[in-house]
Amino acid sequence: MIQRFLFLLASFIFLQQNLHAQATENIISHNQETIVTDPSKGENSYKNWVVFPPQNKEIRQIFLNLTFECPDNMRCADWDYVDHIKVRQKNDSVNYEIARMLTPYGGRFQEDWRFDWKVDISDFSPILRDSLEVDYIHTGYEDNKTRGWKVTVDFEITYGKPVAEPLAIHKIYDGNYSYGDKTDPIEDYLAPVTLAANTQSNFGKIKIHQTGHGMDANGCGEFCDKYREILHNGKVIHKKQLWMECGDNPLYPQAGTWIFDRANWCPGYLLQPDEVSFDINAGQKFTIDLNMEPYETEKPSAKELLVAYVLEYGKINSENDVTLLDIISPSNEKIHSRKNETGALAVIRIKNNGKDNLKSFVVSYYLEGQKPKKFSWNGNLPFGETALLTLPEEIFSEKDSSRFYVELKRPNGKKDGYSGDNSKTSVYTSPNILPESTIVYFKTNNKPGQNEYSVTDSYGKQIFIRDSVDLKPNTAYMDTLKLKEGNYTFRVQDTGGDGLEFWFKAKDGNGSVKLLDTLGQAIKHFNSDFGSHIIYNFRVKPGVAYHLDNEPSINMFPARTEGPVTLDYFANDEKDVEVIITQQEDETKIVETHTYLNFKRGILTYDLSYLPKMRYYLKVVIDGKEVFKNRIRLKE
Template sequence: MNRIHLLVIGLLLNSAISYAQQKTHVISHNEETIVTDPSKGRNSYKRFAVFPDKTKKIRSIILNLKFECPDKMRCADWDYVDHIKARQKNDSTVYEIARMLTPYGGFFQKDWGFEWRVDITDFSQILREDVEIDYIHTGYEDNKTRGWKVTVDFEITYGNPVANPVAIHKIYDGNYKYGYKDDPIENHLKPVTIKTNPETNFSKIKIHQTGHGMDANGCGEFCSKYRDVVFNGTIVDHQDLWKACGDNPLYPQAGTWIFDRANWCPGYLVQPDEVFLNTKGNESFSIDINMEPYETEKPSANELLTAYVIEYGKVNAANDVTLVDIIQPSTRLEHSRKNPIGGLPVIRVKNNGSKPLKKMTIKYFIEGERVQNFKWTGHISFGESAIITLPTEVFSKKESANFHVELLKPNGKKDAFISDNKQQSGYKRPNILPESIIVYYKTNNKPGQNTYSIQDSFGHVFLKKDSLNMKPNTVYQDTIKLKKGNYNFTFNDTKGDGLEFWYKVKDGRGEVKLLDSLGNAIKQFKSDFGSSINYHFSVRTDMPYELDNMPSIAAFPARTNGPFTLDYFSNKPANVKVLIVDQEDEAHVLETHSYANFSRGALSFDLSYLPKKRYYVKVFVDEEEMYKNRIRLKE
């Protein structure tokens, strides 16, 4: 077992912030290649890391998880369950502190990478001194040619905690069978009684739960069931264990990434459920998790569930607000579907004070632009968070800049912990478009699923269309003239499967683009987008608009008996070369096709003579590789 001591302590100074915020980054797994163990179905990567000692006050712990393609193999293919577990030295209790559902990586290229975040502050009692962090990768796929490069980074902020943690109790930890008549899940999810410590003022239950398996009803992965949290005999939380996946910021993926699932999606770091419990010191209480009653003839479903109760002392401050995140503008990959913008900023705040948060001042600005002050009023209870849209548009002519937000005077009082009241995010200027634009929409075979519109930052609609009366596989163009301002183009698909999806070959493939009055592309969208496209842009009379000169290239269908079409659209003619190569040996070229002075069109191919396996189609534009995708020849 390797021993890693990566404790990087430093003062992070923001040039626009007048105070310092002390943070530590503890990295347990640093760009480690993670593969399966097909003989067991799980592979464990245990590493010791040194966390702060028990005398250090911890304000928060954020786990940052980064995935990349490995250096010497390609990204893995399957949506497997991965666990991040922690065990203190000389202790036998193991805690699942995070759960990751891996993406379908078959489309990802060598330069691919993605990052996720989850708040794990509730585990601050055990993330102290020497801790064994175990990254467990499950699954059975080949481990010689595919895997992931993983970094596990604990971002620890020092400071007075919201409330002092008193104790942590593991109450459930298992892969529980679900739907079995002779062994119902409630035989295992039995009520637990806990006696609180004298200093306990409130408690919290924290739950990681995902549904897996596939019976005749799709349970437990593809069926929606509810769960109740019962505290002292009363239901205090009721929710459906279901998550929509068509708006996943990590898209497109190679597999069935758009299909909604039981509380998870492929390429998703689970955000645990949390419920506050009204507990007092030196009292006993009961806590129970109940699943929706369910039986089936041939069960195979499982509920993968861990749950903890954390006891806390009194809240340390009456007025304490935290700026949790800047959602817009932002360059974080998890917010990529909402950015870049030139409109209204959006932030997430959390009330960590014992008094309800009813008012505060929010200061925000892009560096070099005018500072805005917003007098916010509302109601946020202790421990709750809220998303706030700020009322004034932000825009800068700079291609990139820093965007700053600061929260001031919660409830008109001094904030008890000012170090988490400020953040900055990356601002990237939205595309500049001309006053006259053309919405180019080529329907697929199911046009009735789509609607699209253009509106400004304040909801004024300038174009709104549905496709109920549109014909399949037909091009429609709408010309619209806009004044100077910031706008959002939205394109929605009610089935969540975009304008193409490899699994639904019969639905065909459509396209949507924005063109200028000369027919040049100013924005080309991926057709495999899931639920929606949200594209923010600015119309400026004092700035030239920009063309989207990157060729749009797409092969469809990706799973075929042999025939497929390659759609190509570019503003500029070029020498285009298409190669068909073996997926496992890309040096083995099976077909080469060259097209001189080519700019737009559909190219047809038929690989039905080849063995039934996977291939890559590669496209080179003026000798530069611009596209690579997988084609699977099915039986």
């Protein structure tokens, strides 16, 4: 009883400290605003005036939270366009791009679809003050009568002592620069910029939003891997390949070429800017220069969409200051859904916001109602650097959902200079319970050399693996796992980054993967269009009823066809199933309807070659509810 009282008291103090120190305010500039293109101009501007905090109010941190939904009475938009969020102060002609969004391919999203992203924009706190015009700019040319996005832009402001005193912000580059054109070289625009440092400046930071677009003979700038260098006073201080692998995008699957790697972006991605710190001699001049990898081509069309800022900061306000940035796992945030979301080992991201190198601190963590666990971290993390930590002891609760608490203490054995950002909570979701005997059903496609699947325990010890050398094309494998009580992770890897099926690669065929019980019932279905990997965490606990995945598994292939389309349907229960094929642009125009009574499992084939060459939807309806919808492109 006393232990329970002490736990409740600790939780109360934890919450009170967190609430007191982390006073936050949410300022919303665009509240579920419908965003569509303006095909006549290629961009559409949505401007709103917003009142931000006054200059004399200290700000510790600002997150920009961005939410996309399907609009009312419209469908989600189709294309991966570039959107900008810019701000302008009253009576000022200068605007600042504070965030950049690359929109997803929304053609297959259901009406209730929603996704949330966030980016730290604290560096812009000196200008996010008083009355501001916030402009959401949506680019593109697609139809604006039937499709778009419902967008919410939310500024989450945490008040408190800043990490370092902000002194100045300079916009040094801003343009959509040609790349590869020898008659108009990009370096003419990315010329060195000389600035005079504030007399109180202690260090500087370069902040860059850069994405590659266009398509020349070499795939540049969207699909080519080039480097960029940052020079400070003529010396290279940072070099980066402007390339991003898209097969692990947490927003998946999408309708278009979402898996294709791109030049520093992916479809359905809120850009996380590049940030590089450098030393400043107070009151003296310094030079910053950006150089792109030398590149020329005969018929240039590549563009580098780039804006760069130099920020000056004064004194760092604390010598010892550790910050808990995020709880990656456990978490119910969709942005972390690819990263071990219900794993037995918690994963957190921390940052050193203290002047002294961070060499040690203590982590306290626990699930609601359980005794706190302790972990002492040792390392050497410089100011401004971040680190990902996997906490060593397993966490588990039989509750379907509970709160997970983390607190960081005693950086370098000292009192934290700012304790307001040392604590966070997240939502823990109990992993599925599986039986002691589980069957892995894995059907390969035409490229089995790209795949392997395995089971490991919480600490990475391998329990089972089927390597790519063991797999043959278009073959179904059924591996029986016999597991002891404990926590496990099932992984599927695809080195091609295109899953077991992808509409653009129809010749690669399609495969499927499921976990079954010994009766052949589905415990877990996995979407074949998964990109680079699947991570699924579960627990084996003898004598406890295990989870069944009673939602049907539905897969349609190919999505681009001359006529034949196959629908693979697998369910645990018999249902009356209706398959409806409609035109995409007018879904009231139904071209085929098929009804299957008491249907449980089977492969259904349709030949649409007699229809006009255009785009269609294939829908599956069960008990009057649409449970599946995918686009079909009939090609010549």
